[in-house]
Amino acid sequence: MFKRLLTFPAGRRAKWLVLIAWLVAIGGAMAADLPTKFSEAEDNESASFLPGDSESTKALEAVERLQGSEQVATVVVFHRAEGLTAADRRAIAQARERLNRIDYPQATDFGRPEYSQDGTTALLTNVIRTDGSSETILDPVDDYREALGTEEERDDGLQIKITGPAGLSADAISVFEGINTTLIMAAGSLVLLLLILIYRSPIFWMIPAIAIAFAELTSRSIGYGLTEIGVTVNGQTSSILSVLVLGAGTDYALLLVARYREELRRHADRHDAMRRALAGAGPAIVASGSTVGITLMALLLAKINGTSGLGPVGAMGIAVAMLSMLTLLPALLVIVGRVPFWPFIPHVGDQGVDTTHGLWRRIGERIARRPRPVWIGTVVALVVMALGLLNLSTDLTQANAFTSKVESIEGQELIAEAFPAGTSTPTEIVVRNPDRVQAVARSVSELDGVASVSPTGARGPDGVLLAATLTYDPFSTEAYDLIPRIREAARQGDPEALVGGQTAVERDVREAAAQDTRLLMPVTLVIVLTILIILLRSLVAPLLLVATVVVSFAAAMGASAVIYDVIFGFPGADASIPLYAFIFLVALGVDYNIFLMARVREESLRLGTRPGMLAGLAVTGGVITSAGIVLAGTFSVLAVLPLVFLVEIGFVVAFGVLLDTFVVRSVLVPALVLDIGPRVWWPSALARRSDATDKAGTAVEPARDQAAAAEAP
Numbered sequence: 001m002f003k004r005l006l007t008f009p010a011g012r013r014a015k016w017l018v019l020i021a022w023l024v025a026i027g028g029a030m031a032a033d034l035p036t037k038f039s040e041a042e043d044n045e046s047a048s049f050l051p052g053d054s055e056s057t058k059a060l061e062a063v064e065r066l067q068g069s070e071q072v073a074t075v076v077v078f079h080r081a082e083g084l085t086a087a088d089r090r091a092i093a094q095a096r097e098r099l100n101r102i103d104y105p106q107a108t109d110f111g112r113p114e115y116s117q118d119g120t121t122a123l124l125t126n127v128i129r130t131d132g133s134s135e136t137i138l139d140p141v142d143d144y145r146e147a148l149g150t151e152e153e154r155d156d157g158l159q160i161k162i163t164g165p166a167g168l169s170a171d172a173i174s175v176f177e178g179i180n181t182t183l184i185m186a187a188g189s190l191v192l193l194l195l196i197l198i199y200r201s202p203i204f205w206m207i208p209a210i211a212i213a214f215a216e217l218t219s220r221s222i223g224y225g226l227t228e229i230g231v232t233v234n235g236q237t238s239s240i241l242s243v244l245v246l247g248a249g250t251d252y253a254l255l256l257v258a259r260y261r262e263e264l265r266r267h268a269d270r271h272d273a274m275r276r277a278l279a280g281a282g283p284a285i286v287a288s289g290s291t292v293g294i295t296l297m298a299l300l301l302a303k304i305n306g307t308s309g310l311g312p313v314g315a316m317g318i319a320v321a322m323l324s325m326l327t328l329l330p331a332l333l334v335i336v337g338r339v340p341f342w343p344f345i346p347h348v349g350d351q352g353v354d355t356t357h358g359l360w361r362r363i364g365e366r367i368a369r370r371p372r373p374v375w376i377g378t379v380v381a382l383v384v385m386a387l388g389l390l391n392l393s394t395d396l397t398q399a400n401a402f403t404s405k406v407e408s409i410e411g412q413e414l415i416a417e418a419f420p421a422g423t424s425t426p427t428e429i430v431v432r433n434p435d436r437v438q439a440v441a442r443s444v445s446e447l448d449g450v451a452s453v454s455p456t457g458a459r460g461p462d463g464v465l466l467a468a469t470l471t472y473d474p475f476s477t478e479a480y481d482l483i484p485r486i487r488e489a490a491r492q493g494d495p496e497a498l499v500g501g502q503t504a505v506e507r508d509v510r511e512a513a514a515q516d517t518r519l520l521m522p523v524t525l526v527i528v529l530t531i532l533i534i535l536l537r538s539l540v541a542p543l544l545l546v547a548t549v550v551v552s553f554a555a556a557m558g559a560s561a562v563i564y565d566v567i568f569g570f571p572g573a574d575a576s577i578p579l580y581a582f583i584f585l586v587a588l589g590v591d592y593n594i595f596l597m598a599r600v601r602e603e604s605l606r607l608g609t610r611p612g613m614l615a616g617l618a619v620t621g622g623v624i625t626s627a628g629i630v631l632a633g634t635f636s637v638l639a640v641l642p643l644v645f646l647v648e649i650g651f652v653v654a655f656g657v658l659l660d661t662f663v664v665r666s667v668l669v670p671a672l673v674l675d676i677g678p679r680v681w682w683p684s685a686l687a688r689r690s691d692a693t694d695k696a697g698t699a700v701e702p703a704r705d706q707a708a709a710a711e712a713p
Contacts, residue, residue: 002283003279006278006279006282006283006286006326007274007275007278007279007282008327009274009278009326009327009328009330009331009334010271010272010274010275010277010278010330010334011271012271014331015271015330015331015334015335016331016335018327018328018330018331019328019331019332019335022214022324022327022328022331025218026214026217026218029217029218029221030217032221034220034221034224034225035217035220035221035224037224038220038221038223038224038227038233038238039220039238041224041227041228041233042176042233042234042235042237042238051303051304051305051512054303054508054512055487055498055499055500055504055508056499056500056501056504056505056507056508057508058498058500059428059430059498059499059500059501059504060500060505062430062462062463062498062500063428063430063458063465063500065460065461065462066430066458066459066460066462066463066464066465067458067465068129069129069130069131070129070130070131071127071128071129071130072127072128072130072137072164072165072166072169073125073126073127073128073164073165073166073424073425074107074110074125074126074127074128074140074141074144074162074164074166074167075123075124075125075162075163075164075166075167075411075415075423075424076095076099076110076123076124076125076144076148076160076161076162076163077121077122077123077159077160077161077162077163077411077414077415078091078092078095078113078121078122078123078124078158078159078160079120079121079122079158079159079160079161079414079417079418080120080157080158080159081120082120083118083119083120084115084119084120084121084122084158087156088122088158089113089122091156091158092113092122092124093113095124095147095148095160096110096112096113096124098147098148099124099126099144099147099148102140102143102144102147104128104139104140104143106128106129106130106136106140107126107127107128107129107140108126108127108128109126110124110125110126111124111125111126116418116419117418118418120417120418121414121415121417121418121419123415123419123423123424125164128140128166134173137166137169137170137173138169138170138173138174140166141162141166141167141169141170142170144162145162145407148160148162159414161407161408161410161411161414162407162408162411163407163408163409163410163411163412163415163424164408164411164424164425165424165425165502167407167408167411168398168408168409168412168425170408171402171406171407171408171409175235175402175641175642175643176234176235182640182641183239183242183243183637183638183640183641184216184242186637186640187242187243187246187634187637188209188213188246190633190634190636190637191209191212191246191250191630191633191634192205192209194250194629194630194633195208195209195250195630198254198626198630199257199341200343200344201340201341201342201343201344202342203340203342204340204341204342206340207329207332207333207336207340208249208250208253208257208325208329210328210332211249211253211324211325211328211329211332212245212246212249212250212253212321212324214324214328215245215249215320215321215323215324215325215328216242216245216246216249218320218324219241219245219316219317219320219321220238220241222316222320223238223241223313223316223317226309226312226313226316231309231312231313232305232306232308232309233309233313234306234309236306236643236645236646237306237309237310237313237314239638239641239646240310240314240649241313241314241317243634243635243637243638243650244314244317244318244321245317245318245320245321246634247630247631247634247635248289248292248317248318248321248322248631249321249324249325250627250630250631250634251591251627251630251631252285252288252289252321252322252325252326253325253329254623254626254627254630255281255284255285255595255623255627256277256278256281256282256285256325256326256329256330257329257333258281258622258623259276259277259280259281260273260274260277260281260330260333261341261346262277262346263276263277263280264338264346264347264348265346265347265348265349266348267348268348270333270334270337270338271334274330274333274334277330278326278330282326283598284594284595284598284599285322285325285326286322286326287535287594287598288590288591288594288595289318289319289321289322290531291528291531291535291587291590291591291594292315292318292587292588292590292591293314293315293318293319294315294527294531295524295527295528295583295586295587295590296310296311296314296315296318296583296587297311297312297315298311298520298523298524298527298583299311299314299520299583300312301516301519301520301523302512302516302519302520302579303512303515303516304509304512304513304516304576307513307516307576307579307580358618358622359621359622360617360618360619360620360621360622360666361614361617361618363617363621363666363667364613364614364617364618364670365614367667367670367671367674368610368614368674371670371671371672371674371675372671372675374667374671375667375668375671375672375675378663378664378667378668378671379551379668381555382551382552382554382555382663382664382668383551383554383555385554385555385556385558385559386551386554386555386557386558387558388557388558388559388560388561388562389554389557389558389561390558391558391561391562391565392557392558392561392573392578393561393565393571393572393573394510394572394573394574394575394577394578395477395571395572396570396571396572396573396574396575396644396645397475397476397477397480397506397571398475398502398506399412399473399475399476400570400571400644401574401643401644401645402642402643402644403642403643403644403647404642411424412424412473412474412475416473420451420452420469420470420471421470421471421472421473421474421476422451422468422469422470422471422472422473422474422479422503423451423469424474425474425475425501425502425503426467426468426469426470426474426501427467427468427469427470427474427483427486427499427500427501427503427504428465428466428467428468428499428500428501428504429444429453429465429466429467429468429486429490429497429498429499429500430462430463430464430465430466430497430498430499430500431463431464431465431466431490431493431494431497432462432463432494432496432497432498433463433494433496434459434463434464436493436494436497437455437464437466439492439493439494440453440466440489440490440493440494440497441453441454441455441466441493442493443489443490443492443493444466444468444486444489444490444493445468446489447482447485447486447489449470449471449472449478449479449482449485450468450469450470450471450482450486451469451470451471452468452469453466453467453468453469454466454467454469455467468486470482470503474501474502474503475502475503475506479503480503480506480507480510482503483499483503483504483507484507486499487499509575510575513575513576513579514575516576516579517576517578517579517582520579520582520583521579521582524582524583524586524587525546525550525586528546528549528586528587528590529542529543529546531590532545532546532590532593532594535594535598536597536598536601536681537681537684537686538680538681538682538683538684538686538687539682539683540676540679540680540681540682541597541673541680541681544669544672544673544676544680545590545593545597545669548589548664548668548669548672549585549586549589549590549593549660549664550586551664552585552589552656552659552660552663552664553581553582553585553586553589553656555659556581556585556652556655556656556659556660557578557581557582557652557656559655560581560648560651560652560655560656561573563651563655564648564651568647568651570644570647570648573648574644574645574648574649576645577645577648577649577652580649581649581652581653581656584635584649584653584656585652585653585656585657585660588631588653588656588657588660589656589660589664589665592624592627592628592660592661592665593665593669595620595623595624595627596616596617596620596624596665596669597616597669599616599619599620600612600613600615600616600617600673601681601686602616603615603616603619604616604681604686605686608678609673609677609678609680609681610673610674610677613670613673613674614670614674617666617670621666624661624665624666625661625662625666627661628657628658628660628661628662628665629658629661631657632653632654632655632657632658632661633654635649635650635653635654635657636650636651636654637650638650638651639651
């Protein structure tokens with residue numbers, strides 16, 4: 001039954017049914033504008049990523065009830081290093097009048113300017129009431145900036161920046177608004193270039209490109225449905241989804257096309273060739289995609305909603321990519337026939353993959369001469385790279401989250417020069433017992449790092465709201481580290497007091513990310529190990545493969561930590577980088593393990609373990625390498641986006657995939673299998689059968705593979 005389902009798209013009539021079904025599905029999604037709705041459903045507010053039991057979330061809910069809605073402050077900064085002149089003060093008064101003429105019902109008027117003691121800086125502040133949608137923040141801030149004009153337009157030397165929570169949110173929203181278009185254009189262009197180079201055909205690339213494009217549109221359409229049932233999707237999740245679909249889809253296409261081209265050399269009828277290709281490569285693709293999807297689903301256990309949301313969204317994207325490559329792609333290939341392979345059109349009787357010669361066969365034979373020194377030397381090199389983890393810092397903050405300066409961050413820096421740095425974004429304290437307000441204010445204000453504590457005027461059944469102004473930048477590690485002390489001091493005055501605000505939110509996000517990392521790393525390894533045991537029917541081989549994946553991850557993360565610091569000059573890594581890198585590199589490492597070891601096991605049944613390892617490497621080496629290059633290329637495209645987190649995750653995954661493809665999967669794993677021999681399959685019967693075959697010396701050089709699961713494109 002399973003084989004019949006796999007080979008269905010190769011039927012003479014079925015191919016048209018498959019194509020029509022995909023066209024109807026895509027047409028319906030586009031008519032309903034589901035991909036656009038998916039982008040509009042993104043939630044990029046940091047507070048929305050918090051687990052429901054965090055103190056910041058509880059404080060946010062209480063503050064919204066006290067204020068009647070969620071409120072964010074806009075802070076306009078006027079600065080002249082030599083001191084504000086009389087003309088500057090008149091300009092500030094005129095700017096206030098212009099800003100207040102902008103009519104937004106949800107925004108209050110800007111109050112009188114507040115001047116710094118050194119006379120260099122003035123602040124205008126208002127409050128925007130928001131319902132959580134991007135437009136309620138972005139539209140007013142954009143209009144404010146337009147009303148104030150650019151510094152080039154003014155040409156008077158007065159610096160004017162819009163910052164505060166509203167300015168920072170608007171800058172983040174602006175980045176995410178164009179992020180998907182930029183990413184898809186860059187990644188799509190790179191994938192097309194790689195497909196042309198790999199297939200060496202000016203026209204064939206269009207067929208897998210169409211299947212990948214359909215998968216991308218479908219995944220974003222289904223993604224909108226996931227947001228409707230409560231899955232949290234932010235701009236980062238959306239970007240990673242696109243990369244996963246493009247990368248995984250291209251990988252699966254490479255595997256299927258390689259096998260299909262081999263079968264075209266054996267069968268005159270393209271439908272028969274595709275049936276055999278799907279029967280041969282299909283199970284490996286299904287096993288691989290299912291493994292990656294199940295591994296990603298482990299993210300559902302994360303406390304941070306954004307990380308948890310990536311689990312089902314990423315798994316869905318992998319499933320859609322796999323479905324497209326196993327249905328739409330084969331249907332398109334049998335419809336168009338052999339011609340698109342031009343100028344290297346495969347014909348019956350052409351030379352196929354020769355597992356007795358070729359680059360990967362030669363590499364395997366060199367490793368086989370002295371496998372133990374090879375794997376020991378490789379492990380030592382990877383461990384040395386992993387020492388870079390000692391340099392790993394997770395000090396990346398919201399203040400340096402962009403790869404270039406943005407206006408809100410520049411405004412915050414100007415405030416810090418003349419006012420307490422936390423003036424624009426105070427920490428919120430909800431005092432439950434109104435009789436304890438003075439005690440809480442006094443206790444918190446005595447802390448080093450707190451400039452002042454003042455009432456906001458908001459009060460109600462939930463308590464009284466106080467605002468604590470910090471002397472530190474509210475988005476600095478010093479401010480984050482101060483939050484636990486503020487909470488302790490506040491509860492000395494009122495045991496039920498809640499501490500929230502942007503600084504507390506960021507603190508709780510970082511803490512939740514650390515907890516998620518500690519939980520999900522071992523859970524992921526257990527899932528991967530279990531799947532490999534089932535697929536390979538062995539204990540030794542899965543344990544070895546999992547160990548190589550862990551060492552590969554540590555090496556990639558260690559090298560990346562040094563590169564982040566020395567070459568990129570980043571102040572640190574995002575707190576969630578280790579977890580994201582681990583999930584992706586382990587899942588994708590298992591992906592290539594399955595491609596390689598499933599074939600090695602098949603060859604070992606015929607030839608014995610050691611010759612089976614050489615044959616499996618010779619047959620799969622080219623296609624795995626091509627797939628690794630494509631996947632690394634798609635992840636590297638994240639570096640074109642202006643967010644440090646995405647640059648970091650793109651680099652570490654791209655570097656890790658290449659390391660895994662060219663070193664771990666091509667050198668370390670073959671060396672281990674060649675050294676251990678048949679015992680690698682223990683306790684299965686294959687260990688005993690292979691052992692007898694190897695010892696008897698009956699395993700000869702394999703002939704050209706008659707059932708190749710893949711070949712180098």
